[in-house]
Amino acid sequence: MTESNRFWTVFVREVQSAVRTRTYIALGVVTGIVLFGLAYAGGGPAGGYVPTVVDTLVAVEVLVPTLAFAVGYRAIADPAVRGELDILDTYPLSTWSYVGGVYAGRALLLLTIVVVPLLALGINVATTAGPETTVFASHRGVDSPFLFIRFIALTGLYALSSLTIAFLLSALAGSRGRALVLALAGLLVITVGGDLAVFAGLDSGVTTSTLGGALAMTPAGAYRGLVFNQVLYVAVPGRSAFVPTWVAALSLLFWWGLTFVGAMLATDAA
């Protein structure tokens, strides 16, 4: 059995167990209701793709890491507690295949929960947005479905990075109780801590010229910055360099890669 086949086996096992878990379906449904509810409360879908992003961005920024932790906080901690990891040590299965397979399975689950409602919302905008009256000639303005696809892509990347962070903390936890506490702490750090740290650093270290870069270093800041750079910029003429795009993109990839490697090392140690 090759390394990639072992990865595939673990991945399939994860997907099958996710499909069997009904609560994930509930999680997806609730996510959909929240996104649609917010968008409709804000009136965005009637306006177009960009207004819909505007209405949902703040919620998505908190919702995505929350879902990532819900899906991933016990991904490594559980098998460790049950002693599965010790048994797996006796198989010819590398940590990479194992953690990678579990990660890929959970990632597919998370992306389904996040992306499917967003796609549905996008389709809804496509069918409902438009002028209130057909008396006048109308056009699309700067609004575009591509902007919404960018939003989904960036949200997906943010979700994947959040999930590796959840994996790292799960591998470090060692028990279910600690896994929950660590997950909540991690969630707070991602959704509030990063921005707060930059905010606190504004008068001591972070300068006007490094503010964009500093924000781009945090996962949430990088995500939000990229959404401004790639989606909302059309609504803010005259402003385009919210955060350095490449720094933010690399930062998200870096968080993703670094915490993934960290999760593997921690799993080995567990």
Next chain:
Amino acid sequence: MRPALTTVQFFALLAVVLSTLVFATSFAVDTTSARPEPVAFDNTVQRGITMADEQIAQNRSISVPRAQVFYSQYRYVVGYVGIDQAVTALTEPGHEQQFGYPLVVYVSDYSDRPVRCGDDGSLRTATPPDWVEANQAHYVVNGSARVPSGPAVVPFADRDDAEAFADSCGGRVIDWEGLKGHSFDLEQAAAIREQVGPRRNDTNATVQAARQRRDRLVSVEVGTDAPTVQAAVDSAPPNTTVVVPAGTYEEQVTIDKPLTLSGPGATLDGGGNGTVVTVTADRVGVTGFDIVGVGNTTAGDPTKSNDSAWDATVTTAYGNSDAAVTGRNASGLYVANLTVETPASGVVLRRTPGAVVENSTVNGTADWQDGFMGVIGMHGSIVVQDSVFNGGRDGVYLHRADGTAVRNNTFRDNRFGVHLMYTSRALVADNVARGQEYAGVVVMTNPMANAIVGNDVRHSGSGVMLAGSRSYIAHNVVVDTTQAMSTNADRSLYEHNVLYGNDLGVRASTVVPSNIVTENDFIANDRHAISGPGPLRVYTHEGRGNYWSGAYDLTGGTGPTLGQSYSPTDSVDRRLHQTDAAVVLRSAPSVRGLRALRGTTPGFRRGTIVDRAPLSAPANPETVRRLRNETSIEEPA
């Protein structure tokens, strides 16, 4: 050896590759390069021309250069009649914030057209112009070419054609950038505010001039020197006064020379058929009568019009209504101290520049459908002041009466109190209106530069209903109506109005929001404001918004404005003055999150109004205090 992929693995890999491709493509596409094609001008949201000018252009086949603008955040294509109008709008401060930036601007292209400026300078062409992108056109400015509203800016795609036109009609050729720096003499709403004082002074001067009709020497006394009023008029020398002693005189009178007819205590009875007093000469005065027996014909037969003007039908129908006094083609008419009972109109004035009606009472029909207008003013500026209009259709009806002043009158139980049609630059000030079926003051047909100030409307269908542009609506008080104001006028300034206890405060009804609404007090209305189609309206100007009863600020600020913005169209905010529970909902993280970034896309938002700096105290405290102390507010008149 590497084993082959299973089918499932193959599709999984394919899905990953495909979605990566789609996402990558979305970033590669340049979404801002779209350049919509020009549309038929009739389908645009049109701005910039009064209906009177539009009718004149159509009637005399004058070609008016146009522009159409596609904004980045506004779904409708906006059409401007007159290039000067487009440039002025595009360079207005705050314009981009409301609509986004212009994606593309097209202007009329007169290249290869037989365009000319006739003997009168009017721009004419046998072939309608095509469209050209504004930044590729060449513009002839400061030439002799004219459109009904003033000098014309004429665009050409081809520079040689522009030069040729400038050679024959004068002017110089500039490009789009040069044109944007060009200053056009278009009055802004704020300038109308500055004109209120001068307009009052002009009105005073007109009234002073007309009052000279009171100072003429008495030449003939009816009864003593002549048997009838008409006989007295016929025998009196010009520029004297005919005195009519107390008593009832059953006759109709025609005055065809400069004369003052004065009859304090006298009653003129027209016998119930036709008009009682007809004036056809300049500088006539009619003062001090009770006039009864007016005919009940409210409108003339429009088919009998022999006039080719576009408004001939209106002139013939409305201008031939039976009245107590009718003036035709006569300047300097003075009508004062009359008391009129009429089943039709009170005073009908056609082409009577400088006419003054004051201190008179017109009692019309109890049901407005049965009667007609208190005063009709057509084709010429008039003054109506210090008079009372009870019942009937409209208290004062104006048709193409630019520069008219209607002030200090009282209107009761009419259809409309003051009704402006095709009338620009008017002053409607300090009138009191009660119990109108439809509205206290109404302005129709898109005129411009009107000033509606200091009026007090209560217990009516609507308060002040505005159409047109560049008007000034200020210091009005509207209480207990179904709809206090409509902002159907654009590029207008609404300030220091108090809208108290109405079903609805403001209906924002222009499709293209361009009004300044600031320092108004919205108090105890069921709904403070609602908005028709079109994007978000920002009711804040230079850091100051309006006072909305119920708006509050959790930051506990004590400054002149609240820290939190207020949206009267928001389903939570609009209940703040009705239930305190709305305060709790408004503080919810989800509700706050929704609002966090909302202001970034005003152009895409439907039917909403937001005030970014609501006032923490009423802008007109004296008026508000007075209203709060009045107990009659809730009761119908």
